[in-house]
Amino acid sequence: MEFITTHHTIEAVGWIAVLLKLATFSMTSMVWLRVLVILSSTCFIIYSALFQIWPLLAIEVILLAVNAYRLYELIALRRLVTHMTDESEPDFSAAMAYGKKRVIQSGDVLFEKGDPVDSLYYLAEGRVEIEGQNVTVPAGNIFGEMAFFNSSAARMATVRCVEDTVVYELNEKRFTRLQYEDPKFAMGVMRLVTKRLVANAAQTQET
Structure with a gap:
């Protein structure tokens, strides 16, 4: 009984990952798009690791790293735009x-x-x-x-x-x-x- 419950829990994590992935197609904000992709990859990593689906695990680890870096770039750019004022001298x-x-x-x-x-x-x-x-x-x-x-x-x-x-x-x-x-x-x-x-x-x- 405990095995069945654990199996269903892991499967639920996989479905959550799928739903998060589908939700990315409705995003108009690049920041939230990256956030949802990161959450989806995290769920897929847990799912594939527990079920030992190694190809899926490998691709999701790579996607997690790429999207985390892209999210960092977006946040850094937003901070740059926010902190740039008319008085500050640009650096060329x-x-x-x-x-x-x-x-x-x-x-x-x-x-x-x-x-x-x-x-x-x-x-x-x-x-x-x-x-x-x-x-x-x-x-x-x-x-x-x-x-x-x-x-x-x-x-x-x-x-x-x-x-x-x-x-x-x-x-x-x-x-x-x-x-x-x-x-x-x-x-x-x-x-x-x-x-x-x-x-x-x-x-x-x-x-």
Whole structure:
């Protein structure tokens, strides 16, 4: 009698796992989707271990680890978005790990207005001037990113180095990869682009 009761209990755990798995198809929130998948995998692990269904046990252990990590990423991204304020300075230094290093002499032009768009730049050392806009970009910032969001696909201004400069050049492929792999960088770019668009709009209204 005790064996039958135990058997039914284990089987009930398996059915709970199935129901949780089915419930994931109705989730619209990625966080709750991951939570339900983790709970389902946990129940399947208990069920398959007690019934010694080794293939099922192996796949559910792997899925548990993968979904636990994905849940951690989602929570970390939410915390990042919550704690980022307009006063905090974005950190673009991750571009150095993805970009191609270039050393440019003072007075040299990095690109000219009308040039085709092929890269954006992280300014590691030195200073550059955006001609015609009376804007100087100091080290620690990115520039040239606006062209990636412009349908004309042409540079909107000439950029000249006013000091000996070290930049890291990222083409569109590397830029896209960095945004996916570093959410903090992506959020910084979004904030910067938004600020520059608002500033440009305000300048246009004044003129």
